[in-house]
Amino acid sequence: MEKEEIKKLAHDILLDLSDKEAEDIAAEFEKLGKMLRVFEEIDTEGLRALVYPFDNETEYLREDVPERPLSKDEVLANAGKITENCVSVPRVLK
Amino acid sequence: MRIGNAASPFEAYEKLKKANDKLNCIVTAIEPHEEGIPIALKDNVCTRSILTTASCRILDNYIPVYDATIIGRLKAKGFVPVAKTSMDELAMGGTNMTALTGPCHNPYDLERISGGSSGGSAVAVASGLVPVAIGTDTGDSIRKPASYCGVVGVKPSYGKISRYGIIPYASSLDHVGCFTTNVRDAAYMLEVLSGRDDKDMTSSFEEVPSYSRIINSDISGRKLLIFKNVLDEIEDHDVLRAFNDTVTVLRMKGAVIEEVSFDETLMKAVLPVYYLIANGEATANHANLTGIPFGERAQGKDFEEVMINSRSRGFSSSIKQRFVIGSYALYKENQGHYYRKAQKIRRLVVEEVMNRLRDADALIAPTVPGIAPLMKESSTDELDDNLISHSHLIIANFAGLPSLSLPMGFSHGLPLGFSITANPFMEDIMFDIAKAVEEYTGLEGQTKEDF
Numbered sequence: 001m002e003k004e005e006i007k008k009l010a011h012d013i014l015l016d017l018s019d020k021e022a023e024d025i026a027a028e029f030e031k032l033g034k035m036l037r038v039f040e041e042i043d044t045e046g047l048r049a050l051v052y053p054f055d056n057e058t059e060y061l062r063e064d065v066p067e068r069p070l071s072k073d074e075v076l077a078n079a080g081k082i083t084e085n086c087v088s089v090p091r092v093l094k
Numbered sequence: 095m096r097i098g099n100a101a102s103p104f105e106a107y108e109k110l111k112k113a114n115d116k117l118n119c120i121v122t123a124i125e126p127h128e129e130g131i132p133i134a135l136k137d138n139v140c141t142r143s144i145l146t147t148a149s150c151r152i153l154d155n156y157i158p159v160y161d162a163t164i165i166g167r168l169k170a171k172g173f174v175p176v177a178k179t180s181m182d183e184l185a186m187g188g189t190n191m192t193a194l195t196g197p198c199h200n201p202y203d204l205e206r207i208s209g210g211s212s213g214g215s216a217v218a219v220a221s222g223l224v225p226v227a228i229g230t231d232t233g234d235s236i237r238k239p240a241s242y243c244g245v246v247g248v249k250p251s252y253g254k255i256s257r258y259g260i261i262p263y264a265s266s267l268d269h270v271g272c273f274t275t276n277v278r279d280a281a282y283m284l285e286v287l288s289g290r291d292d293k294d295m296t297s298s299f300e301e302v303p304s305y306s307r308i309i310n311s312d313i314s315g316r317k318l319l320i321f322k323n324v325l326d327e328i329e330d331h332d333v334l335r336a337f338n339d340t341v342t343v344l345r346m347k348g349a350v351i352e353e354v355s356f357d358e359t360l361m362k363a364v365l366p367v368y369y370l371i372a373n374g375e376a377t378a379n380h381a382n383l384t385g386i387p388f389g390e391r392a393q394g395k396d397f398e399e400v401m402i403n404s405r406s407r408g409f410s411s412s413i414k415q416r417f418v419i420g421s422y423a424l425y426k427e428n429q430g431h432y433y434r435k436a437q438k439i440r441r442l443v444v445e446e447v448m449n450r451l452r453d454a455d456a457l458i459a460p461t462v463p464g465i466a467p468l469m470k471e472s473s474t475d476e477l478d479d480n481l482i483s484h485s486h487l488i489i490a491n492f493a494g495l496p497s498l499s500l501p502m503g504f505s506h507g508l509p510l511g512f513s514i515t516a517n518p519f520m521e522d523i524m525f526d527i528a529k530a531v532e533e534y535t536g537l538e539g540q541t542k543e544d545f
Contacts, residue, residue, distance in 0.1 A: 006418065013377060013421045014384070014398070015414050016406040025415050031477050032419065035366045036432075041359050042439055049437030050444060052266050052296065053252040053494025054518065059295050074159040078388030087387055089397045 001029050096539055097131055097279045100225040103174040106132035110177050110223045113545035119198045119208070119217035121147060122178040130174035134218040134227035137178040138185055138261040141165060144175075148261040149183045149194045152389045152408025162259025163291045164228065164270060171286045176224065179214030183413055185230055185263040186376065187211050188238055188479075189472050192412060197469055200243060201542040202508050206466040209239035212273070216243040219273040222541035226283055227273045232263045233368055234487035236271045237499040241511025242466035244501045244540060246528070247273050248280045251519045252494025253298035255284075256291035264375035265296070267368075267491040276538040277500060277528045281305035284521060300519050308522055311529040314348025318527065319450060321459035322355040327483040328463045332505030337460045340502050340512055343534040344527070354450050354457075363439050365485040368492075369476065370436040373420030380417070383408065412474060444493040451495075451515075455523050459486060461499040461511030487513065496521045500528050501537040 003022040006029075010017045017025070072085055079087040095101070101109070103126035111123050121137045122145050135141065138148040140158035142165075147153045165175070180198040182190055190198040190213025198213040200206040201221040208217045212229030216239035219227050229236040231249040240247025248271045255270040262268055272287065274280045288302040320341065328334055345351050385391040385404025392403035409417070423432035451457055463483040473479070490497035495515050502512035512531055516524035532538050 009422055010414065010418050011402075013381070013417055014402045014405050015409070015417065016402055017414060017418075021411045021414060024411065025418050028415055028419065028475070028477070029422075031475075032366065032369065035369075035477060035480060038359060038363045038366065039431075039435055039439065042363060042442065044435060044438035044442070047438040047441055049434050050441035050492070051437060053444075053492065056298075058253060058297060058299065060292070062292065070159055077159050078156060080385065080389075080391035089386060089400060090395060092397060 001026050095222045095225045095275060095541055097225045097274070097282060100131050103128070103130055103132040103176050106224055107176045110218065113221060113223055116204060116545055117199050117201060117217050117221060118196055119180050119214040120177040121149070121180055121195050121214070124175050124177060126174050126176055128174060130172040131226070132176045132224045133168060133173040134177040134179050134215055134224045135175050136181050136212050136215050136229050138181060138230060139164065139228055140259040140261065141175065141178065144178065146178065146261070147194060148185065149181045150409065150413070151194060152383050152385060152404060154194065154390055156388055158259070160259060163256040163293060164287055165259070167287055177218065179218055179227060181214055182211035183410055184261070184376070184380065185211040185232060185235060186413060186416055187474055188234060188476060189474055190214065190239070191469065191472060191474050192410065200466045201545065202244065203466070206468050206508070207242065207472050209242035209466060211235040213239045215273050216240055216245055216247065219275060220245045220542055221545050222543035225275065226279060229271055229273055230260060230263070231269045231271055231491065232267045232372060233491055236273065237461055237487050237497060237511070237513060240273055240499040241461035242509065244509025244542070245273050245275055246277055246280045246498065246500045247271065248284065248498040249490065249496065250284055250288065250521055251298065251496045253296050254300070255287045256294045256297050258291055258293035262379045264372040265379060266375060267372060269491065275541055277525055277532050278306055278309060280498065281309050281525045303522055305522055305525055309525050309529055311526060311533050313344065313527055313530045316349045316456070316523070316527060317454040318344065318349050318351045319354045319454050319457045320351060321457055321486055322353040323358065323361050323482045324459040324486050327481055328460060330464045330505065333460050333464055333510055336503035336510050337512065340531055340534060344530060347530055356446050360439070360443050360446050361482045362480070364443060364482070364488050365477070365480045367436040367439045367443065368485070368488045370423045370432050371440065373416045374423045374433050375420070377417040377420035378424070440492050443489060447489055448493060451517060455516065456527055457515045459513050461487070461513040465505050465508035465510065490515050494518055496524050498524060498528055500531060501540060502531065502535055
């Protein structure tokens with residue numbers, strides 16, 4: 001895979017890469033590609049994906065009872081920049 | 095050190111701080127304010143008002159405003175957290191060499207790795223600083239460091255211990271577990287930690303037995319399967335001797351033991367399947383690490399640039415690599431070939447193993463093929479270790495099986511581990527077999543206390 005293609009992939013998940021990082025990822029793709037040849041030997045036609053280990057139901061609908069959520073101060077406690085009750089970011093509309 | 099005769103949290107806190115100069119096993123020491131049983135927590139366990147970094151630069155200033163569910167369970171039983179421990183960045187690694195605070199040292203030889211990603215927790219227990227520590231295990235991250243550091247490391251069934259408040263790696267594979275110096279303590283910890291939690295949508299409704307009360311080393315009639323593909327690969331004579339001697343004793347104690355070979359092609363696929371699923375899930379899980387609502391924020395001229403700069407500075411190159419590859423596997427046009435294909439092969443691997451394990455009690459093997467490697471000889475690229483003697487541990491994560499490693503002996507003065515994997519929610523049987531091994535080895539409670 002080309003360096004520029006890898007940088008674009010990274011940009012899609014909001015990452016900038018140095019040239020060295022992009023080269024290393026290209027090398028890793030190559031290593032992985034060789035390893036993935038084994039996939040071609042395995043017939044998975046008609047199989048369902050196994051997403052979680054067990055099929056048993058663990059989700060549920062909770063009773064409609066009020067719970068104490070985090071306070072506004074707690075929610076904002078880790079934000080780098082706050083204006084009044086909001087997390088603030090650089091202006092979008094100039 | 096055992097839970098029953100542990101030092102006070104105050105003493106443990108002082109010892110940890112002193113020992114850390116040599117071991118580098120902790121990120122944050124937590125000054126205790128009460129008596130109780132000292133415990134160390136991996137630094138991906140959210141602790142209210144206490145720095146929780148998951149060993150990642152973007153979280154280097156993150157102070158949770160809530161506790162993980164397990165913290166409440168631990169405190170209710172008198173445990174007092176005294177440290178947050180070193181780990182591989184975002185738990186993505188097997189050496190503990192990628193920790194933001196630098197590599198963690200093996201107490202048996204400081205030049206060697208602890209193993210990871212829960213290396214700091216393994217070392218804190220192995221060096222007798224605390225009787226118990228919490229770890230997490232997505233592929234082998236409790237059991238591998240347990241083997242390298244000569245302690246008991248347990249990963250229970252999927253869903254057994256709540257993951258609410260644990261900074262994730264890969265949600266379909268992540269498990270919480272613990273390190274102790276002996277099997278009975280591990281059984282007790284599972285009682286303390288396990289149970290349904292409505293805040294974790296994968297939390298199991300299964301009853302939690304009193305493992306430490308019912309534990310029994312009588313294994314007569316128990317059917318154990320030796321993982322032959324693993325044994326076939328191992329060349330280290332000390333590992334083979336320690337394993338085979340243990341098997342001979344288990345047989346003398348009445349266990350029925352046979353060898354089983356699984357399909358080689360499927361076994362070779364375990365690591366790449368894991369790599370695609372784990373990195374795919376990780377990149378999605380960590381899309382929320384933007385530096386905006388929490389975490390280290392970098393400057394930028396607009397909203398998007400702030401996120402790009404925060405993320406590019408906040409993750410190491412190796413994490414970026416994993417995210418890019420994981421994301422590639424998730425692209426709509428690639429999913430069929432990579433991510434979905436991997437999930438389907440995951441099903442085949444699980445069926446291959448369960449077809450035999452269902453009619454038996456446990457699968458056994460050496461945990462890893464040798465002693466802890468030297469730091470200078472260790473690779474942090476997981477793809478460099480595509481050996482079933484390493485990747486067999488991942489199968490328990492694919493299938494959600496309870497699995498542990500406990501000490502089985504030494505080679506050149508360094509610990510070797512014995513792996514036991516049981517059927518889903520059959521932790522009691524796993525502990526019984528482990529107890530029988532421990533009675534033979536006499537390594538119950540062993541630590542390396544020179545620090």
